Each structure stands twice: as structure tokens, then as C-alpha cells.
Amino acid sequence: MKEKYNFREIETKWQKIWEEEKAFKISEDTDKEKYYVLEMFPYPSGKLHMGHVRNYSIGDVVARFKTMKGFNVLHPMGYDSFGLPAENAAIKHGVEPAKWTWDNIAEMTNQLKEMGLSYDWDRTVQTCNPNYYKWMQWIFIQFYNKGLAYKKENPVNWCPSCKTVLANEQVVDGACERCGSIVGKKNLSQWYFKITDYAERLLKNLDILEGWPNKVKTMQKNWIGKSRGAEVTFDIKGMDKKITVFTTRPDTLYGTTFMVIAPEHPLVEEITTPEQKAEIEAYKEKVQRMTDIERTSTTNEKTGVFTGSYVINPVSGTEFPIYISDYVLLDYGTGCVMGVPGHDQRDFDFAKKFDLPIIPVIDTHDPEIDLNNLPHATAAEGTLINSGEFNGMNNKEAIVKMTEKLESMGRGKGTINYKLRDWLISRQRYWGTPIPMIYCEDCGWVPEKEENLPVMLPTDVEFTGKGESPLTTSKVFAQCTCPKCGKKATREMDTMDTFLDSSWYFLRYCDALNEEKAWDFDKQKYWMNVDQYIGGVEHAILHLMYARFFQMALYDLGLVSNEEPFENLLTQGMVIKEGKKMSKSIGNVVSPEEIIGKFGADTARLFILFAAPPERELDWSDKGVEGSYRFLNRVYRLVYDMSDVIKNAPDTYEIKSSEDKSLAYAMNYTVKKVTEDVGGRFNFNTAISSIMELVNEMYKYKDHEINEGLMKDAVEKMILVLSPFAPHICEEMWQHLGHETKLYKTSWPSYDEKALIKDEIEVVVQINGKLKERMLVPSGLDKAAFEKLAMENEKVKALVEGKNVVKVIAVPGKLLNLVVK
Numbered sequence: 001m002k003e004k005y006n007f008r009e010i011e012t013k014w015q016k017i018w019e020e021e022k023a024f025k026i027s028e029d030t031d032k033e034k035y036y037v038l039e040m041f042p043y044p045s046g047k048l049h050m051g052h053v054r055n056y057s058i059g060d061v062v063a064r065f066k067t068m069k070g071f072n073v074l075h076p077m078g079y080d081s082f083g084l085p086a087e088n089a090a091i092k093h094g095v096e097p098a099k100w101t102w103d104n105i106a107e108m109t110n111q112l113k114e115m116g117l118s119y120d121w122d123r124t125v126q127t128c129n130p131n132y133y134k135w136m137q138w139i140f141i142q143f144y145n146k147g148l149a150y151k152k153e154n155p156v157n158w159c160p161s162c163k164t165v166l167a168n169e170q171v172v173d174g175a176c177e178r179c180g181s182i183v184g185k186k187n188l189s190q191w192y193f194k195i196t197d198y199a200e201r202l203l204k205n206l207d208i209l210e211g212w213p214n215k216v217k218t219m220q221k222n223w224i225g226k227s228r229g230a231e232v233t234f235d236i237k238g239m240d241k242k243i244t245v246f247t248t249r250p251d252t253l254y255g256t257t258f259m260v261i262a263p264e265h266p267l268v269e270e271i272t273t274p275e276q277k278a279e280i281e282a283y284k285e286k287v288q289r290m291t292d293i294e295r296t297s298t299t300n301e302k303t304g305v306f307t308g309s310y311v312i313n314p315v316s317g318t319e320f321p322i323y324i325s326d327y328v329l330l331d332y333g334t335g336c337v338m339g340v341p342g343h344d345q346r347d348f349d350f351a352k353k354f355d356l357p358i359i360p361v362i363d364t365h366d367p368e369i370d371l372n373n374l375p376h377a378t379a380a381e382g383t384l385i386n387s388g389e390f391n392g393m394n395n396k397e398a399i400v401k402m403t404e405k406l407e408s409m410g411r412g413k414g415t416i417n418y419k420l421r422d423w424l425i426s427r428q429r430y431w432g433t434p435i436p437m438i439y440c441e442d443c444g445w446v447p448e449k450e451e452n453l454p455v456m457l458p459t460d461v462e463f464t465g466k467g468e469s470p471l472t473t474s475k476v477f478a479q480c481t482c483p484k485c486g487k488k489a490t491r492e493m494d495t496m497d498t499f500l501d502s503s504w505y506f507l508r509y510c511d512a513l514n515e516e517k518a519w520d521f522d523k524q525k526y527w528m529n530v531d532q533y534i535g536g537v538e539h540a541i542l543h544l545m546y547a548r549f550f551q552m553a554l555y556d557l558g559l560v561s562n563e564e565p566f567e568n569l570l571t572q573g574m575v576i577k578e579g580k581k582m583s584k585s586i587g588n589v590v591s592p593e594e595i596i597g598k599f600g601a602d603t604a605r606l607f608i609l610f611a612a613p614p615e616r617e618l619d620w621s622d623k624g625v626e627g628s629y630r631f632l633n634r635v636y637r638l639v640y641d642m643s644d645v646i647k648n649a650p651d652t653y654e655i656k657s658s659e660d661k662s663l664a665y666a667m668n669y670t671v672k673k674v675t676e677d678v679g680g681r682f683n684f685n686t687a688i689s690s691i692m693e694l695v696n697e698m699y700k701y702k703d704h705e706i707n708e709g710l711m712k713d714a715v716e717k718m719i720l721v722l723s724p725f726a727p728h729i730c731e732e733m734w735q736h737l738g739h740e741t742k743l744y745k746t747s748w749p750s751y752d753e754k755a756l757i758k759d760e761i762e763v764v765v766q767i768n769g770k771l772k773e774r775m776l777v778p779s780g781l782d783k784a785a786f787e788k789l790a791m792e793n794e795k796v797k798a799l800v801e802g803k804n805v806v807k808v809i810a811v812p813g814k815l816l817n818l819v820v821k
Helices: 007-020 050-068 084-093 097-114 130-145 195-208 214-224 250-255 267-271 274-288 292-296 345-353 395-409 505-511 521-527 542-556 592-599 601-610 622-647 658-681 684-701 708-722 727-736 783-791 794-800
Strands: 034-039 072-074 149-159 164-166 184-193 226-236 242-247 258-261 305-312 319-324 336-339 412-418 437-440 444-447 479-481 488-491 532-536 569-572 575-577 760-767 770-778 805-811 815-820
Touching: 007 097, 007 601, 007 727, 034 050, 034 521, 050 072, 050 532, 050 569, 050 575, 050 592, 050 601, 050 658, 084 097, 097 592, 130 149, 130 444, 130 505, 130 542, 164 184, 195 214, 195 226, 195 412, 195 542, 214 542, 214 569, 226 250, 226 395, 242 250, 242 258, 242 336, 250 395, 258 345, 267 305, 274 305, 274 319, 336 345, 395 412, 505 521, 592 601, 592 622, 601 622, 601 684, 601 727, 622 684, 622 708, 622 727, 658 684, 658 708, 684 708, 708 727, 760 783, 760 794, 770 783, 770 794, 783 794, 783 805, 783 815, 794 815
Parallel strands: 034 072, 034 532, 258 319, 532 569, 760 815
Antiparallel strands: 149 164, 149 184, 226 242, 226 305, 226 412, 258 336, 305 319, 437 444, 437 488, 479 488, 760 770, 805 815
16 A cells, blocks of 8 residues: 555546547537537636636536537647736846746746646647637628728727726726726727627527526626617707717606707817807817716716807707717717706706706606606606696507607607626727728728738837837738739738737637638537637626627538537635635735645645535635645545455445445435536535545445445545546546556546435424434335325324324425423
């Protein structure tokens, strides 16, 4: 027997064997049912953190389990390797982004291999690799040709620290999600993807994603923000111009007393009178420095400036003033809002500030509200008043009737609006995929010829951290010839948002080595969609929404066979310590390297899967890690103690004693429990707990007369069900027991349902609902037999002696409750 569990020796040995044998290399096999399990790939920062360990351990258990169950499992890994940190390294330390990134990829790959993860490393992708971003550029061109990519000038979110544009989704509470700087606005000509064309499909398809958490689906639904209403057209007094607004409440149109438009709206310059010009310009400059969060805050005092112009209400003919105000955003709706102060508190506050009329048009029939002197905006549910021909009509009916009237007048129409905005994909960065577009004075914007892809990143660039993209410092990148007419032309100097790279990587895994295509259609048809996707809930809107959009667009192009990329989604919780998120600044970070170095990868994996259900936060516990390590040592000792017995034991056996029966029950129950918990519910913690209970039973059993065949069966099944969680030690023990076939090639064990039927079961006895006794009774008794047997039990008789039994509640197999007086 080996005296000690030497995890370093064991883990190094098996990682080498798996790598040499290409143990987890996979190819299409139409004779097998496929299973595609995927964890969100990491940014190569150079070091794994405990969140990575949790994410990848979850995926590896699923992959190993499904492989042993006979599935053809695709389980790949790669690196989301474009992005700002590499550029910052170049600015701060003079390290080329490519070198910094590739060095980090090498280090992280070693760390991942040290965890014993069952990846097909031949399929590894790196988004910064030209053989990947070539196809990213190809996809961009397909989208452009389909009309999904366009360029326009707009006020955009601008991070002054990162010196780049941010998508709306990358601004969190008015700050850059990466660096935390306050985000402002800047007018730039940018590339966009028309994700809004897919708003309804993105929303509708959420209903078919039954394997997704409701929380994530709700977050996406709210972000898409569908609302029904009407577009209403107002004439501008004295001008041949119109203003169109979207409103969900056309029934309140008669209550409109002012119009507010976004300060950036192109109409502002045209409708501003000379007397108001200076005040308008000063206000616009002030608003430029505000974030969208600040502008739309409900607690801010309302501000604005009168333009000097008026609009005419299309149904009442009344005139009212046009203001600009910070609380109206250009990129939401039409950038114009009709003010109905009687029934919207924000409008009410604005009207009070600027002494504008407040006209109630909905009577809520609340006797405490004086409609002639409203103290605040009232609920807009009730009967219409002050609304001409619509007076007396219920507001819900009036919504329909008012819309019909507007349509008949040619002044509006019923419509649907979405909060979702088109995806701004331009970035003033170097370390990203070059946008494969060329500007020609004669031809305009033209895509690069596909045979010239990839458009490579130049290396003759300077990193200053200031001003425009470092690409503009290259002497060779910008100048080119027009693919259409052959004249001198200029390349696009922006790169793509890195979220594009991660919106299709799961497709590249299906055919990662293909140099002729992004992927072979038949191969993606075999593997897609992803059966189980695993990652953090923080990606609910950004990555998951973008990936769904990409998949739908590629489906419409006939390039993929599924409309949705991910069949099932598991969002794992964070790893925290002492109730707080792990952070270097707090000083509560636990290094995976340190844990693996001290206890081994199997211990790290086992603890992180045992400590909490995967979707919940996991509070790190040093004692918990030590407990997992002790458990593996205990398993190791048991196997080596019993190895001589097991090697000589017969393959068949009979259950002879009560101890045999107890062990057979524990063994079969554990196999069933682990199979169900891993295969369906992902309750890894309870699966591991049942394995621990089985090990306890085996230690008890070996002190009795041993049924060698049964002990062999129990030990081997224990090793098999433990192997997805702790693969190195299990492979070692499996080999030690004389098996020539590697464990990862071995089938998952079955269990015997008959062995799960106990001859006797324990039931509880209650008196007036309080637990008083426990007793063993034969299993399978019906209610009458159970009640009769229980009432004849001597202990039960003693409990009710001298008392009047008023009622007997008998639940066979569980409890007997006696109501006594």
C-alpha cells in the first residue's frame, strides 16, 4: 500500500497521459448522439481566478459525465483575446499587445491543463489570431451586404480615460464598465449593426428557451423594452416642418401643453429663434458633459430652455411651446416627447418649473383629488374629460379610438416601439479586429475583397494613450486601393467592439482548423446548437443578446441551421470570501495556483463543486478545502487498503447478510443519486455528499465479514461516480485496481432498482404533532396494516397509556401522528 496520497505525482502523471493520448480529441460521429458543452471563454489576463475554476469545473463534470454516458461530447476552450488591457500594457510597460497577449495565453493554458480539464485542445481558438479574425471580417462583410451594417454620425458614449466609444450596454450607472470613469458624449461617425431589425424575434424566441433561467430572460425582455402605442405628428407653427413623437398613451393627447425635444436633435438649430439662440447653445454645451443616467434621473430638478417655436396639437388645434431638456434622449423613441403634466410626474414637475398649463384629461373618480388644482400628476386610468368628442370614454377604449382618428387624419398611426438601440460596434482602439471597409472618394464605403482577408493589424504603431486610435500612427495601414474602381483609397481606422468576436466563437469550435471557410455547414449542423452553456449572469444582456442576434442573422443568411445558439444556460454564482467579492484591494483573493499547489487540482475542483449549488454564491472556506482534501485521502486509503481483496474478488456475488444489504443499498442509491443530480439537476453538492455517505458505509462494512464481490462492486462504482469531480485520483485508483482501460473511456455505472427497496424502514411517531419516538416497520405496508402494526407496538402503547386517542393519522412509510386528550 502507498502510505500517502501524493497528488502532485498523480496529477502530473495523468495530465501527461491525457495530453500524449489526445484523450479528449473529438470528431463527428453520426452513430452517436452528440452533446456540446461550453463554458464562456476567458480574457487572457494571465492568471485564473476562482470564478474561472468554478465555471470550468462545472463544465468539466458535465462533459466527463456525458462522455461516460455514451455521448459524443464536444468540449472546447479558447481565448477572448482582443481588448483594452493589452493596449494598456503597451502604454505602461512598452510591451507589444501581441506579445503580452500570447504570453498570457500560454500561462493560462498551462493553468487550465493543471486543473485536469477535458478539453479538445486541437480546437482552441484565439480571437486575436489572424486565422480567427479573418472570418470575423468575413462575417462583417456578409452583414454589410445584407444591410445589417451601416455608418452614421451620432452623439456617442465616450470614455475619456479609455478614449473610446462605448455601447449603451457598456455604460453602468453613468460610468465606463471597465475603468469606472464618468462617460460623456461625443459626435463621431461610427459603424452600427441593425440589431433593432431583430428586436421582435429576440423577444419572441425567449419563450422557446425553456432551458434558460427566468432571471436572464426577464433581463433581456426588459432591455429590448417593447411597448405599444402611437406615433403622432405635430405641425410646427409657421414652418413647413413636423415633429413626430411616440407615445404609449395617445388617449392623453388633449392634455398636452408643451413639447420637449432632445438638445442634440437636428431640428433644434432650425426651430430656434434668434432671440433664444445664445441660451439654447449654452444649454446644449452643458448637456454634452452629462451622462444619460444624470439626464434621466427622476430626482434631478427639471431644466430646459424654450426654443421660441410652437407646435400645433393635431386633434385640438391648440398651440404650445417647444423646449429642449436634458431628460429627453435622442436615441430613445423619436427624441421628442409630448408633455402631459396632468398625468406624468416628470412632465408635471417640468410644467411647474416653467409655469406651463396643467390640463387633466383623465378623471380617476377619486373624491380626494381636485381636478381644478392638481397637487401632483394623477393616475391615468379612468374616464376621459377635457377631450372633445372623447369625453366620457374609458381611457383604454380611447387609446384605440384616438389612434384610429389620428390615422384617418393622416396625423399618426398605431405602432410598436423598442427600447433596444442599434449596436454601436466601432472602437478607437488598436488591439481589435480591423473593420474591413475602405473609403473611396468615388465609390464611397466599399468592403475589402474577401480574397484579401484578413486585413492584418499593422505593427508600426505608437501607443500614447491619447487621441485617436494607434492605427492612425501607422505609415502603411491606411493607404490602399479601392476594391471597386482601383483608385487610391483609405482604410477604416476603427476596430470592432470585442463583443463581436465572442458572438460566434462557438461556431468556429465546430470546425476550428478550417482554412477555407469560417465553418463547414455540415459540421456545425452536427454540433449546433450548444446543449449546455455555462457562464456568469453578468453576461445576460451583452454577450448573450449579441450572440443570439448573430445566430439569427447567420441563420437568415443560410450559414447555420439553428436560429438560437444555446439550448440550455447555467449562470453560476460568484465566488466570495467573508461575504464579499474577492478583490485585491480588499485583500481577500484566494489564488487557484496556491490551492492547487497545496492540495491539488482534484481537491480544488471537489471543494468548489461541493460548497454550494452552482447557481448560488459560493463563500470560500479554507476549512472546507481542507475537508475535501481529507475526504480524498480517506478514499485513497480505502481503495489501497482493499486493493488485494478487490483484485482477487469474483465479478458476481450474492447478498447474504444485513450488512451486505445495507452496503448494496448505499451503493445503488449513490449511483442513482449522482446520475440524477449531475445528469439533470446539476446539484453537484448533493451528488458529492451522497458519495461521501457511500464511503462512510464502506468503512463501516469493512469491519464486518466482507463479501468480496460486493466490496469490489461498491469500490469501483464509487470511483466511477467520483471521477468527473476528481479525475486524477480516480484514474490512479482505477489503474491500481488492475483496469487496463482508462477511466475516461469507461461507461457510467448502472444501478439496481430492486436493491433500493428496503425490507424495513424507519418511521416517526408523534403525539399531538410532536416527535416522541422512532420505530422500524416492514416496507410496503398499506395504511390499514401500518396503523394496526403501529398501534400494537409496545412503545406506542406506553406513549398513550392513560390517554384518550381522539384521532390516528397514519402515513405509510413516514409517520404515525396520534391526537390524544
